[in-house]
Amino acid sequence: MTNAGDVQLTSVILVGGGRMGKLIAQKLDADGGFAVEGIYDVDNADELDGRAPVVDLVIDFSNKAGLPHVLAYVERTGAALVSGTTGFDDEELGRLRALGQKTRVIHSFNYSLxxxxxxxxxxxxxxxxxxxxxxxxxTHHNKKVDAPSGTAVLLLDAxxxxxxxxxxxxxxxxxxxxPAKEIGMHSLRGGTVAGTHEVHFFGTDEExxxxxxxxxxxxFVNGAVAAAKRLLARKENGFYTFDQLMFE
Structure with a gap:
């Protein structure tokens, strides 16, 4: 915790200096309960290995290439972790889940309620x-680098x-x-679309x-900050889903 007068602020490191990172930084500042101690990205994520300050919370909306540095930092410091990075494979997701044995962790491909x-x-x-x-x-904007989207993967699992x-x-x-046992997955890219997801069910003569x-x-910013607050309120270590934190 960081002291600001008589107010106890939650100290935070942000990983991801892109559009989402900037919006999250603005949201944390407007909230008044957080103090951002540093912002890192893929090009300087190695600074998390020793030179970064010890904080209460890490919020990671960066590139999967930074995951080893994020995991090492969280394991070393015990900081809680809110991860919204997409593109992880099963092995990388497994490492995030395992980290829940040592601290409080949430990962979601989408923080929209x-x-x-x-x-x-x-x-x-x-x-x-x-x-x-x-x-x-x-469907997503033409700058999105991974396909299918993490949200589409969540819907597939559903x-x-x-x-x-x-x-x-x-x-x-x-x-x-x-084939009967097949699900089609289609990714459209263009313009500035923030994100549209459609799940179609086709029966005989109806859809x-x-x-x-x-x-x-x-x-997504609002959801991530809300999830961070609920994660910090949890006393037990564990790997949590967005559904668990918001609906249970």
């Missing part, structure tokens, strides 16, 4: 609609939690009839489409 509700709705729809065909379409279906990442050529549209990144 609306997306969290969409995820729950998709899980219920998948149960109710049984053998219907399912396709996921995500509709197929046991990973029983094959995933078709787009289709081309003479692909034949659509259900569940959609979430983000009109600005501020929704």
């Amino acid at each position: 609306g997306v969290a509700a969409l995820k729950r709705a998709c899980a219920q729809a998948a149960l109710a609609l049984g053998e219907w065909d399912c396709e996921i379409v995500e 509709v197929d939690p046991n990973h029983e279906c094959a995933v078709a990442y787009g289709r081309e050529g003479m692909v034949g009839e659509r 259900v489409c569940l959609t979430h549209r983000a009109t600005s990144r501020q929704i």
Whole structure:
């Protein structure tokens, strides 16, 4: 904790100096309960290995290349970690989960409360609609570097939690009839779209489409800071999901 007069502020390191990082820094400053002690990015993430101050909380919205430095810092200092970085593989996600044995950790590909509700709705729809065909379409701005989006991966897990279906990442050529146990995953890129996700369920003569549209990144910023507060309020170490912190 950092003292500001008689007020105890939560000390924070931000990892990620891009658009999300700047918005989060502004949100933390406006909140009044946080003190940002440093901002790092991929080009100087190695400073976390020894020269960075010890803080209460790390918020990481950077590139996956910085993950080893973030993990080492959090393990060394015991700081709580809010991670919103996308593009992690299963091994990297496993390292984040394991870190929950030593401190409080949350990772989510999306910090929108609306997306969290969409995820729950998709899980219920998948149960109710049984053998219907399912396709996921995500659209983002032309600067996004990973595909499919982390949110699309979350939605895929919601509709197929046991990973029983094959995933078709787009289709081309003479692909034949659509297999029953297949989920299509499609990524569109263009303009300045903050994020649109659609989950389509196709039955005989009918279709259900569940959609979430983000009109600005501020929704993810607000959710990340809200999740940080709830994470800090937890007394027990552990790896938490956004759903756990916001709905339980």
